[in-house]
Amino acid sequence: MSAYQLFTLILLFELGSTLVLPLASEAKQDAWLAILIAMAGGFCLFFMYYGLYHYYPDLPLTEYVQILLGSVLGKGLAFCYVLYFVYGAAAILRAFGEMLVTIAYPATPLFVINALFILVIVYMVYKGIEVIARTSEVLFVAMCLLLLSGFLLLIISGTIHLENVKPVLEEGLSPVIKTAFTGTLYFPFGQIIVFAMIFPYIKERKKVKRTGFLAIGMSGLILALVAAGNISVLGLDLASRAPFPFLASIQSIEVAGFLERLDIYFILFAMIGGFFKISIFFYAAVMGASHLFQVKHPSRLAYPMGIVVLLVSMAIASSYTEYIQEVRIMLLYVYMPFQVIIPVLLLIIAFFKNRKKVI
Amino acid sequence: MNRKGMFLFLLIISVCFLSGCWSKRELTDLAFISAYSLDLTEEGNYEATVQVISPGNITSGLQGGGGGSSSPPVIVYSVTGENLSDMDALITKKLSRTPYYAHTDLVVISEELAKKEGLPPILDELDRDIEFRTTTTVVIAKETKAKDLLTTLTGTDRVPATNIVKMLDTTEKALGENVRVNVHELITQVTSKGKEPVLPGFTLKGDPMQGKTVKSVQSTELEAAPEADGLAMFKEGKLIDWIEGETARGTLWTLDKIKTTIVSTSWEKEKKAIAYKVMRQKTKVSATLTKGKPKLSISTRAEGDIAEVKVPVDLTDPHVIKKIEKELEKEIKSEIEKAVQQAQKDKSDIFGFGEVVHRTDPKAWKKLEKEWDDRTFAELDVDVKVEALIRRTGLVNNSLHTTLKKEEK
Known part of the structure; x- marks a missing residue:
């Protein structure tokens, strides 16, 4: 896997579900600012994950955990990480299923949509990381073209009212920072931890750091732009009430009397982004499990684990409202420890362990 | 069975699943609704009216030398009920096809409804519904029933909804006493604390009963015709005054x-x-x-x-x-x-x-x-x-x- 492929993967992964769902909406019209602040936090997190990778460039997260913490504790933690990856994949699968049912297929059962979606992903993961990486290369171009033309159309149709973003920092900086560090940092930026499972496959090791920073920076900028765009098109009230604000913005495009009703744009964004986000989570889960249980051919686990992800995605919540509520709770009590606290501890342990070696 | 045979078998089987769509809707099973209106009945319920396009009758006027159309280009159905979704379901009692709202150009709200009940109760459904577009234009029927604006046949543009929307556009451009407002803008303004909405008013000049018949559009001077008239001023979602x-x-x-x-x-x-x-x-x-x-x-x-x-x-x-x-x-x-x-x-x-x-x-x-x-x-x-x-x-x-x-x- 090349550095460029890592770049496209991280970017699509970051944009994945966040482009579609409301992001940092608690920060009101300063959502874009909260995203940028969270992005800065994301840089720190990435630097931490990179630090771990630097100590063990050949091993994925679930392996070096066992070296750092010893066999028993390490295996336990590695198993927890596999569960976290499975949950991550299932949660995003559910979000996409719900979105498609809401906006495009009202008469189709959620289970059928989720099943078809995971089937394609399972097939891709079965084929291995090379295939995921190459697909991302191709679809990255499509995503860029879509984003560019989407923004151009929004500007041309004249629905952007920049005054909606004002006043900047109405309530001061504290609510913005609070939003950034209680939500936006963990979703999507902290989720980069999944790449700790993928780093060992990258051939151009020297470029990992630069590529990662570049990809996170660019995705942060795009997300901030989209958040600001949504608010300036919809106004604060509509933007904060819409379950899919970007869809509402795109629906407001009307150019020259015939370029309108471009919902397909939104569905393409969602499909491409969601596809990669779930794939990467799922891939990490499969690889983690196969290392942990010493399965020789990891791809054999793809189908059974796909069924697990599908069932988890259905069992997570009984309604969309419940799902949103649950994700909020998970963000603080699961995402934060797995993405920040544990990696910090691991890094400290790794630092002392490796220092001993040198001496 | 050998590998190739198995592959071929799977290929043929997949054809059965790929040919159809889950919730397909045939064009011939849809009733395209061009305009939607809401009135208040005497009992305080809503009366919804839909203007359905009859596809065969739209173009006939162009070919038959003017008088060729014996039936109107649109048909109007009304139903009373207590909320919009209810009425949407009830209207199928009179309609042979499924109502389809994605191409609705115009929503007409009666003056009485806007004064007494206000706009907020009806806006939620228009925003929540997937089929209905928030880029649809909203107007207020002034001194006339909203339904009458939908039943009146028009001359230049044969579909009355299109006629009203285009009229609004033209007068906004050339005169500037009316403004086109869509559902999306309306909701933004209703919810904003520092801004109240205005909506264009439409009135009906002439006899509404005469306007319903094709005869009305067969003369050079229409018996009844909609006309843009003033701006409705709102406060807390209710119509309070007209600006003229x-x-x-x-x-x-x-x-x-x-x-x-x-x-x-x-x-x-x-x-x-x-x-x-x-x-x-x-x-x-x-x-x-x-x-x-x-x-x-x-x-x-x-x-x-x-x-x-x-x-x-x-x-x-x-x-x-x-x-x-x-x-x-x-x-x-x-x-x-x-x-x-x-x-x-x-x-x-x-x-x-x-x-x-x-x-x-x-x-x-x-x-x-x-x-x-x-x-x-x-x-x-x-x-x-x-x-x-x-x-x-x-x-x-x-x-x-x-x-x-x-x-x-």
Whole structure:
């Protein structure tokens, strides 16, 4: 896997579900600012994950955990990480299923949509990381073209009212920072931890750091732009009430009397982004499990684990409202420890362990 | 079975699953709804009316030499109920096809409903429904039932909904007393604390019963026809007053929605002696706060040409042009002031002055917010500045009146 492929993967992964769902909406019209602040936090997190990778460039997260913490504790933690990856994949699968049912297929059962979606992903993961990486290369171009033309159309149709973003920092900086560090940092930026499972496959090791920073920076900028765009098109009230604000913005495009009703744009964004986000989570889960249980051919686990992800995605919540509520709770009590606290501890342990070696 | 055979078998099986879609809807099973209207019944329920396009009858008028269409291009169905979704289901009792709202161009709300119940109860469904588009235009039926606007057949554009929407567009561009507002904008304005919505009004001139028949559109003068008339002013989601004529245009000046329009001014005691065609304009609203007390200023800059002169005026003289500009400025200023005064009298901030203050000074707005409409806005100091520029005088320099005047001497 090349550095460029890592770049496209991280970017699509970051944009994945966040482009579609409301992001940092608690920060009101300063959502874009909260995203940028969270992005800065994301840089720190990435630097931490990179630090771990630097100590063990050949091993994925679930392996070096066992070296750092010893066999028993390490295996336990590695198993927890596999569960976290499975949950991550299932949660995003559910979000996409719900979105498609809401906006495009009202008469189709959620289970059928989720099943078809995971089937394609399972097939891709079965084929291995090379295939995921190459697909991302191709679809990255499509995503860029879509984003560019989407923004151009929004500007041309004249629905952007920049005054909606004002006043900047109405309530001061504290609510913005609070939003950034209680939500936006963990979703999507902290989720980069999944790449700790993928780093060992990258051939151009020297470029990992630069590529990662570049990809996170660019995705942060795009997300901030989209958040600001949504608010300036919809106004604060509509933007904060819409379950899919970007869809509402795109629906407001009307150019020259015939370029309108471009919902397909939104569905393409969602499909491409969601596809990669779930794939990467799922891939990490499969690889983690196969290392942990010493399965020789990891791809054999793809189908059974796909069924697990599908069932988890259905069992997570009984309604969309419940799902949103649950994700909020998970963000603080699961995402934060797995993405920040544990990696910090691991890094400290790794630092002392490796220092001993040198001496 | 060998591998190849198995593969072929799977391929054939997959054809069965790929051919159909899950929730397919055939074109022949859909009733395309072009317009949707809501009235209030005497019992306090809603009466919804849908205008369904009859596909076969739309084009017939073009081919059959005018009188070829024996049946109308649209059919109208009505149903009463207590909420919009209920009525949507009930209407299928009368309709042979599934109603399809994705191509609805127009929503008409009756004046009575807008006054008594207000808009918020009906807006949620329009926003929540997936099929219905928030880019749909909303108008208010003035002094007539909303249903009558849907039943009246129209001439130039055969589908009445299209006719009304296009009429609105044209008059917005050429006159500037009406403005097209869609569901999305309406919701944004209803929910905003510093801005109240305005909606265009439509009235029906003529006999609604006559307007229903194809006979009505077979004569050169229509028996009944919809007509754009004024702007409905809202407060807390309810219709409270109508803005009409020049005041309506003043409202559009302030909202920066004027595209082109004709402004006439008097000259040497002759009323409306000089007509001026505004080609482009820009209006800016800004706020200044002194000791927490807001002051608004509106500044307009218009550019345009001389469109008509009824009196002898020397248009080749730059000084005269300057003088005419001054007169025009006064005229436009008075229109804007009239609009502001009416809004202040009705205590409804249709111009979004509150939002301007909010953006200028968020902290002061926190204090002003509560009493904005009823006190602060009503007593607001508004300063109007107008700059009108005459760029050209059309295809004639000096009017024929100047020659006529010389001959008299």
